[in-house]
Amino acid sequence: MVEKRGVGTVLTHVALILGIGLLCFPLYLTFVGSTHTSRDVLSVPMPLLPGDQMVRNYTVALTSGVGVGVAKMLANSMVMALGIAVGKIAISMLSAYAIVYFRFPFRMAAFWAIFMTLMLPVEVRIVPTFEVVASLNMLNSYTGLILPLIASATATFLFRQFFLTVPDELVEAARVDGAGPMRFFKDILLPLSRTNMAALFVILFIYGWNQYLWPLLITTRGDMNTIVMGLGQMIPSADDYGDWPVTMAAATLAIVPPVAVVIFMQRLFIKGLVESEK
Amino acid sequence: MSAIAIRDVRKTYGKTEVIHGVSLDIEDGEFIVIVGPSGCGKSTLLRMVAGLETITAGTIDIGGRVVNQLEPRERDIAMVFQNYALYPHMSVYNNMAYGLKIAGFSKADIQARVEKAAAMLQLQDFLDRKPRQLSGGQRQRVAMGRAVVRDPAVFLFDEPLSNLDAKLRVQMRLEIKRLQQSVGTTALYVTHDQVEAMTLADRLVVMHDGIAEQIDTPLAVYERPATTFVAGFIGSPAMNMLPAEACGADGLKLANGEIVKPSEAPLPEAGRQVTLGVRPEHLEPASESAAELMLEVSAVETLGADTLAHGHLIGVSNGDGELVARLPGNAKVNAGDRLPLAIEPGMAHLFDAESGKRLGKDASGARPFRSKASASAEA
Known part of the structure; x- marks a missing residue:
């Protein structure tokens, strides 16, 4: 650690506080905006202190919103984000396990095929994917929201790298102890991957929560909207004034779950990213 | 079973x-x-x-x-x-x-x-x-x-x-x-x-x-190491290996021309290339006249209980004459000394130079050498 004294300390703190202020001000503004009436928000200058309309605005947002209630959209988003995070972890762990621990024909080909999809973001393959999902009658369903986003080269790769660091002797000790492949996975590998899984869960949950384009494409019914796309629709366009305070309230609500996930899993998350002992 | x-x-x-x-x-x-x-x-x-x-x-x-x-x-x-x-x-x-x-x-x-x-x-x-x-x-x-x-x-x-x-x-x-x-x-x-x-x-x-x-x-x-590899691997410091040539009943000719006289049959036939192995602990100081090997000491390691004298056979400057002797801890030896050594009776080993296999039918521990130094063992 570099130790600084006097002016140095003051300067670094000023810089830090400025930086935090810069990052947090828009969030604060969103919150303030969600506690006033529509008229107050649109007046110039905009109020910088919380108003007294908080309860009303949030109630409206949660129950009726602009089209669909935010509560419903939050639930949809939650299902999608959880589904994507859990599904991705499960699938990529299993495929990494297969690639690292089993010798089968075209093993490396399989690995490279997975690795190559790293280069193809969702947007590139979105038209064929939509076609497939539509043909399978999965439009407007949770399955349709989750399934196409579940395969993950990144997570597979991360688990592969982690599995490679697990000493071979551990596998051998387990074999001598009589543990078959499934037992070894369940009793040894899974507990050892706990922190990695936690770190990935945080990243993938936020990834899933923030999906915009895909839900926009495959949901046509309002009650399947996710909160992120719902927010997009709540922003007034053309000559519509809209209800800004309600929109702001919805936006504030939309960031609560990801923040909660990060806060609650922070300890494991950091451990999973920095841990190298083993 | x-x-x-x-x-x-x-x-x-x-x-x-x-x-x-x-x-x-x-x-x-x-x-x-x-x-x-x-x-x-x-x-x-x-x-x-x-x-x-x-x-x-x-x-x-x-x-x-x-x-x-x-x-x-x-x-x-x-x-x-x-x-x-x-x-x-x-x-x-x-x-x-x-x-x-x-x-x-x-x-x-x-x-x-x-x-x-x-x-x-x-x-x-x-x-x-x-x-x-x-x-x-x-x-x-x-x-x-x-x-x-x-x-x-x-x-x-x-x-x-x-x-x-x-x-x-x-x-x-x-x-x-x-x-x-x-x-x-x-x-x-x-x-x-x-x-x-x-x-x-x-x-x-x-x-x-x-x-x-x-x-x-x-x-x-x-x-009774079966091969030169075993002889060199087991024992510390490792066994000394001296290339030699059998010359019939006279004994073995070392690289410096000196002859070590063996006593008992079976002796290798004349002209056969052999390796003479002697453990450092089986070399003992001898008088000049009784010496079988003359060591020119190049380094001395004092371990307390023992003193290790490293050096080479006089007259052999290449690696073939490298020799280590383990002497009592109180032995007075310095680098540069000429040290007359005798092989403890019955403690020499003979291997075929090419195959590295032990020579002689001594699986039960027969001793192919009689030491000339058995008469005197003072430093």
């Missing part, structure tokens, strides 16, 4: 054969140490017994059952690994109990066995700890405990002490020996450390380049 019978076992990786047919019979309760330099195939052999490597050719038989095609868990073995291979997320108790749980033992039975093993290894106070909270020696004991609880037909040790510091190694060496004796289980132990090998083994297997060069008791290996 032997506990383990290894019959002409071979191992091939691709086109390279790394183990060229090893055969070994191990009696029930015997402690066998496989020793050799790194890359000699000793670990591969052990892993084939464990079932962690496939056997290319030959058979391995454990307790009267050919196990070539069996999984490790079906072979009735337990293994202790070099880096312990403890499950890092399990407590000491669970580490030891894991194999039993899989084997379907009852909870009470598992507890009884683990507690008995823990008592034997003084691990009672650590059963709730995780491996990372233990010291190296304690981890090693847990690894041994994991082997003991299963009460297998064979213990397999793969260099279990090489991660420990020197002092702990000596202590754990004794503990392993004591443990093996108290449970009476057959043990197969791999190491590159000759002290471990000598102290632990009932019988030694000295391996070199995929061949078992000699299989015998530690003392027999020390006294």
Whole structure:
């Protein structure tokens, strides 16, 4: 650690506080905006202190919103984000396990095929994917929201790298102890991957929560909207004034779950990213 | 009936054969140490017994059952690994109990066995700890405990002490020996450390380049090494090897032209190239007249109990004359001295220069040399 004294300390703190202020001000503004009436928000200058309309605005947002209630959209988003995070972890762990621990024909080909999809973001393959999902009658369903986003080269790769660091002797000790492949996975590998899984869960949950384009494409019914796309629709366009305070309230609500996930899993998350002992 | 019978076992990786047919019979309760330099195939052999490597050719038989095609868990073995291979997320108790749980033992039975093993290894106070909270020696004991609880037909040790510091190694060496004796289980132990090998083994297997060069008791290996490799590998400092030429009844001509006179038959026929081996501890100071070898000392190492005099035969400046003598701790020797040495009676070894095989039918310890120095032994 570099130790600084006097002016140095003051300067670094000023810089830090400025930086935090810069990052947090828009969030604060969103919150303030969600506690006033529509008229107050649109007046110039905009109020910088919380108003007294908080309860009303949030109630409206949660129950009726602009089209669909935010509560419903939050639930949809939650299902999608959880589904994507859990599904991705499960699938990529299993495929990494297969690639690292089993010798089968075209093993490396399989690995490279997975690795190559790293280069193809969702947007590139979105038209064929939509076609497939539509043909399978999965439009407007949770399955349709989750399934196409579940395969993950990144997570597979991360688990592969982690599995490679697990000493071979551990596998051998387990074999001598009589543990078959499934037992070894369940009793040894899974507990050892706990922190990695936690770190990935945080990243993938936020990834899933923030999906915009895909839900926009495959949901046509309002009650399947996710909160992120719902927010997009709540922003007034053309000559519509809209209800800004309600929109702001919805936006504030939309960031609560990801923040909660990060806060609650922070300890494991950091451990999973920095841990190298083993 | 032997506990383990290894019959002409071979191992091939691709086109390279790394183990060229090893055969070994191990009696029930015997402690066998496989020793050799790194890359000699000793670990591969052990892993084939464990079932962690496939056997290319030959058979391995454990307790009267050919196990070539069996999984490790079906072979009735337990293994202790070099880096312990403890499950890092399990407590000491669970580490030891894991194999039993899989084997379907009852909870009470598992507890009884683990507690008995823990008592034997003084691990009672650590059963709730995780491996990372233990010291190296304690981890090693847990690894041994994991082997003991299963009460297998064979213990397999793969260099279990090489991660420990020197002092702990000596202590754990004794503990392993004591443990093996108290449970009476057959043990197969791999190491590159000759002290471990000598102290632990009932019988030694000295391996070199995929061949078992000699299989015998530690003392027999020390006294009658079968090849120059074994002679050089067992014993510290290593045995002196002097190239020589047999000249009939006269004896052996060394590289400097001096003749060492052997006494007993069978002597190699004249003209045959041989290697004369003498351990440093079997060279003793002699008077000039009685000296068989004249050493020009180039360096002296004082160890307290002993003094090692390094140097070369006078008149031989290339590597062929390199010689080490182990003298008493109070010997007065300095670099640059000329040191007359005699070979202790009957302590010389003779090997064929080309094949490296021991010469003479002295499997029972016949001594091919009579020392001229037997008359005088003063410094």
